Amino acid sequence: MNPVVAIIGGGPAGLMAADVLSHAGVKVNLYDSMTSVGRKFLMAGKSGLNLTHAENWNLFLSRYAAQEKNLTPMLNSFTADDLRTWARELSVDTFVGSSGKVFPVNMKAAPLLRAWLHRLRGQGVIFHVRHRWIGWDTQGHLLFSHPEGEKVIEADAVVFAIGGGSWARLGSTGQWVQEFQKQGISVYPLKPANCGFDVSFSSHFCERFSGQPIKSIRAKFVDSQGLTFDEMGELVITQSGIEGSLIYQLSALLREEISRKGIAIMYLDLMPNHTFEQLLSKLNQPRAKRSFSTHLKKQLGIDGVKAGLLRETLSKEEMNDLEKICHTLKALPLTLIAPRPIDEAISTAGGVNFDELDEAFMLRHAEGIFCAGEMLDWEAPTGGYLLTACFATGRWAGLGALAWLKNKENK
Numbered sequence: 001m002n003p004v005v006a007i008i009g010g011g012p013a014g015l016m017a018a019d020v021l022s023h024a025g026v027k028v029n030l031y032d033s034m035t036s037v038g039r040k041f042l043m044a045g046k047s048g049l050n051l052t053h054a055e056n057w058n059l060f061l062s063r064y065a066a067q068e069k070n071l072t073p074m075l076n077s078f079t080a081d082d083l084r085t086w087a088r089e090l091s092v093d094t095f096v097g098s099s100g101k102v103f104p105v106n107m108k109a110a111p112l113l114r115a116w117l118h119r120l121r122g123q124g125v126i127f128h129v130r131h132r133w134i135g136w137d138t139q140g141h142l143l144f145s146h147p148e149g150e151k152v153i154e155a156d157a158v159v160f161a162i163g164g165g166s167w168a169r170l171g172s173t174g175q176w177v178q179e180f181q182k183q184g185i186s187v188y189p190l191k192p193a194n195c196g197f198d199v200s201f202s203s204h205f206c207e208r209f210s211g212q213p214i215k216s217i218r219a220k221f222v223d224s225q226g227l228t229f230d231e232m233g234e235l236v237i238t239q240s241g242i243e244g245s246l247i248y249q250l251s252a253l254l255r256e257e258i259s260r261k262g263i264a265i266m267y268l269d270l271m272p273n274h275t276f277e278q279l280l281s282k283l284n285q286p287r288a289k290r291s292f293s294t295h296l297k298k299q300l301g302i303d304g305v306k307a308g309l310l311r312e313t314l315s316k317e318e319m320n321d322l323e324k325i326c327h328t329l330k331a332l333p334l335t336l337i338a339p340r341p342i343d344e345a346i347s348t349a350g351g352v353n354f355d356e357l358d359e360a361f362m363l364r365h366a367e368g369i370f371c372a373g374e375m376l377d378w379e380a381p382t383g384g385y386l387l388t389a390c391f392a393t394g395r396w397a398g399l400g401a402l403a404w405l406k407n408k409e410n411k
């Protein structure tokens with residue numbers, strides 16, 4: 001008898017599990033709550049689909065921080081290069097950008113998703129959209145809500161790839177957490193990752209500069225446990241604080257510090273290519289009849305949002321103190337008071353505790369049920385690391401389900 005596998009969730013992880021299983025001839029039914037699959041993947045392609053990263057592999061693995069060890073076998077078995085080969089097999093070539101990030105040549109997700117779905121349908125995968133998984137019945141069968149009513153589904157094995165909890169309008173609501181916890185499965189609460197933060201800025205500052213980027217700066221942060229971050233990059237002022245790639249990289253440290261201490265104080269070096277002495281010497285040049293703002297702009301190129309930040313930080317009196325200004329330009333303190341809500345985050349931290357999973361990503365206490373993707377308890381910065389781990393863990397769980405079914409058949 002041919003086994004049937006139910007996959008719940010049609011994002012990168014679920015589609016990858018469907019790919020390996022259907023390629024091996026297993027009948028796959030894939031269920032998704034939305035009217036079509038891969039919504040978040042398509043959204044990721046809107047501003048340039050960053051599929052993976054071409055940096056040194058050990059550095060790549062270190063991006064998964066506390067979960068590096070748990071994810072290394074999956075990532076070693078489906079590396080950044082393997083991901084690029086996989087895309088090429090779907091007729092999508094990739095290139096390495098100047099930062100090392102890897103993108104499809106046309107930057108979009110749609111052609112890749114289209115070709116992938118075509119292949120999956122050809123391999124016999126059946127897509128059941130508008131099927132929202134709502135839990136298990138008393139016999140352990142899967143329960144779905146569907147516009148025509150509730151459905152009970154049986155399967156020989158199940159792969160959950162149901163996503164995290166951000167951007168709920170794209171399908172992943174995180175509602176599964178409660179259902180898993182009801183079964184006694186340990187799941188860490190979902191938290192915002194790669195997110196913006198509220199900062200103690202005046203409303204005047206936010207209104208004036210919201211949407212404006214601050215480029216070529218250095219962010220420095222040391223948390224209360226001594227963990228240090230010191231990187232160049234850029235951020236953007238929002239209506240209530242800051243966001244952007246530099247902040248996303250730091251978001252895990254900042255989020256945890258706020259949860260411990262109530263606030264997190266980070267420092268911006270607005271002039272990373274100048275020393276304090278160089279800045280002071282430039283500002284000490286005679287300014288004749290120029291206003292101080294013009295002098296700042298002419299000598300240091302500080303105007304617009306950078307000048308706004310300086311005035312937001314220093315009092316009127318301090319703005320007459322050149323040494324104080326130079327110190328502040330080199331280490332401007334920002335007090336972060338809260339991460340932005342989970343729904344606005346690029347991804348989520350938290351999820352199924354790795355202790356619940358065996359080496360094949362099967363739940364230790366629920367035979368035949370596998371998990372993959374962002375629903376697992378790992379996080380990583382933006383840079384292609386999120387998608388790479390979703391693909392790699394989806395593939396791993398699919399292969400795990402395949403091996404488990406074969407083993408069962410041979411018993």
Ligand SMILES: Cc1cc2nc3c(=O)[nH]c(=O)nc-3n(C[C@H](O)[C@H](O)[C@H](O)COP(=O)(O)OP(=O)(O)OC[C@H]3O[C@@H](n4cnc5c(N)ncnc54)[C@H](O)[C@@H]3O)c2cc1C
Pocket residue numbers: 008009010011012013014031032033034037038039040041043044045048049050051052131132133134161162163164166167170171172173174175176345346347372373374375382383384385386387388390
């Ligand atoms: C704006 C944005 C840009 C991003 N850009 C990038 C990027 O460039 N590079 C990168 O690496 N990462 C990026 N990401 C992150 C990346 O898209 C996600 O990490 C990845 O899609 C997660 O894959 P997944 O398969 O685990 O979950 P998802 O992609 O979230 O898929 C889960 C699927 O499960 C379905 N589902 C949820 N609940 C149920 C239910 N109860 N019943 C049935 N189906 C359900 C959902 O509809 C969804 O289709 C971006 C994210 C966002 C929001």
